[in-house]
Amino acid sequence: MNEGVVFVVFYIVIPVVTGLAVPMTSWLLGRWYQNGLFKALEVTEAAQGKGFGDAQLVSYQKKQETIAAEYTTLLMANIVVGPSWGQMFLMWVKSLFGGALPSYASVLDYGRREAIQRLKVQAKERGCTSIVNMRVETSVITTAKGNDSKSSSVEFLAYGTGCR
């Protein structure tokens, strides 16, 4: 009886708890940190308008005759974001069953929106009143899989033509 309890504690409870402690701590810390990032992003979005649903920011190419601009410049802004270890762990768990990954989607959503906000800041700095043909590119920079890399990250590049 007593030996059985010791066996369970030493070979099952302790390994599982220590194994889960790192992802759990990381998930909690990451959630707290990323919520802070989202709050900061929402403040910027409230100040200078959301990226999507903004009349000053269009993704089509206007025809030559309709653009009347006295100044044109190429604008680009980038951001590299990565998930937390806890999110990576959840992804791994979820990958056994498949399906949506809301926690990872929020990381990508943050990166994309932040990149667009940075593009807007650049446009404002150069005195542009609109951004035409805005594009957002996504690319994988590093993956912490198979020891190729220590970090996991995705880059978002937003670019477009600023006009005045």
Add this chain to the structure above:
Amino acid sequence: MQPQPVALLMSNVETIPGKTIVNSLGLVSGSTVRAKHLGKDIFAGLKNLVGGELKAYTELLNESRNEALQRMMMEAHQRGANGIVNVRFATSSVAAGASELFVYGTAVVVE
């Protein structure tokens, strides 16, 4: 040798708004391949504890992309262009830990 920066009119639409294209000089491109810094990668890996932005990489990629852009501008400048239209960026992971940043566009003379 650091090439002299050249300033060209650039846009990613088919024209330079407000200007007229008088001559097209063909496609120009610029590229650069960058590998990650092991130390930076380890720090970025530690930043993955909480996730969010990895600033070291943001800066590295921004710098590299500007270098690719500069190479494209040099090429256009040598051909006698004063503008580049339809600029596109492409990023791809070519090897483990290395990325190629490629930028291309059409060199034009505008008035």
